[in-house]
Amino acid sequence: MSALVLHEYAQSGNCYKIRLTAAHLGIPLERREYDIMKGETRSQQFLGEVNANGRIPVLQAGNDFLPESNAACFYLADGSDLIPHDRFERADMLHWMFWEQYNHEPNVATLRFWLKWIGEANFTELQRAQYPVKRAAGEAALALMDAHLEHRAFFVLDRLTLADIALYAYTHVCEDGGFDLQRYPCIRAWLDRVAALPGHIPITT
């Protein structure tokens, strides 16, 4: 594998996913920090060289750039036990990763960003209108996870896969977005299981 550089904003759960995957695999990452609050990922240089979509994280492998957090995790983990070797289970892992980006992140992660970085007092009118919708959709996502975990130790197999890593990233800090983990006991037990695994690193690492 070429030398790897993670272009990131360290507090972003999407960036943390990649660091957590790399930590479990023992893969070293060089890290380059951008201040998204100062628009550093919207500069002409970033758009031209790193990601035309103006977003972090981007994983750089040699001269190649890979946007989208879950794709970067897949690249790092390809061929390892973090991806199921069975065809259906591998697709089922991807199901949870696509679900995370469509149903979980736009609600659970967005409310964390809105409440912790922007602040409710500074909401636009549109954010105020979307807030209850994202709250309800975020609670629905957490409830679905809690029900799924009622009789399972991890999301797909009986061990950690990228599905767990992708969902752990924003779920373990969801209280920053005003969600109450006391309502979700199966999620809490799963968060503890993930955090207790050898190789685990916290988001602050």
Place this chain on the structure above:
Amino acid sequence: MSALVLHEYAQSGNCYKIRLTAAHLGIPLERREYDIMKGETRSQQFLGEVNANGRIPVLQAGNDFLPESNAACFYLADGSDLIPHDRFERADMLHWMFWEQYNHEPNVATLRFWLKWIGEANFTELQRAQYPVKRAAGEAALALMDAHLEHRAFFVLDRLTLADIALYAYTHVCEDGGFDLQRYPCIRAWLDRVAALPGHIPITT
């Protein structure tokens, strides 16, 4: 592979992706239609047996159920030439598929649904407020695709992969959502290339 049943709403681009992937691979699918406008995917039976998330498509393989369109495409195509055999290119294909679900579908597909199924006269206040935001985000997604395709025949390799299938599904009907393909000549040429391939089927199939 077990017998496959596609639980779907045929006009949905997300369902079409799976049929298009199966057509290119010559894999037969049994199809079961649900009327999403009548809430048939929110019934207790559907939520309990098919998908707790209340959404189509779901690909059923024997007694196992796989939600999320792009995960279902990956399952069908796993090991075939529709997925790059090189590790970085495989992840790059997934990058476009995650991008499709995060940046493209919630704008390009949602405006199609809003305009063609709901109708502008029936918009809620929130939909009216979100409309210009989704319009701008949809145009930005199409512009990014057009720029990417300026010097490329397909999204990842010089041949069709799941990235093209995932993005073709809603892009080729984006004018239903009020987008004007005349603004995107490289997308138009790519749509023609995809549609001309042996094995291609239209969304109306």
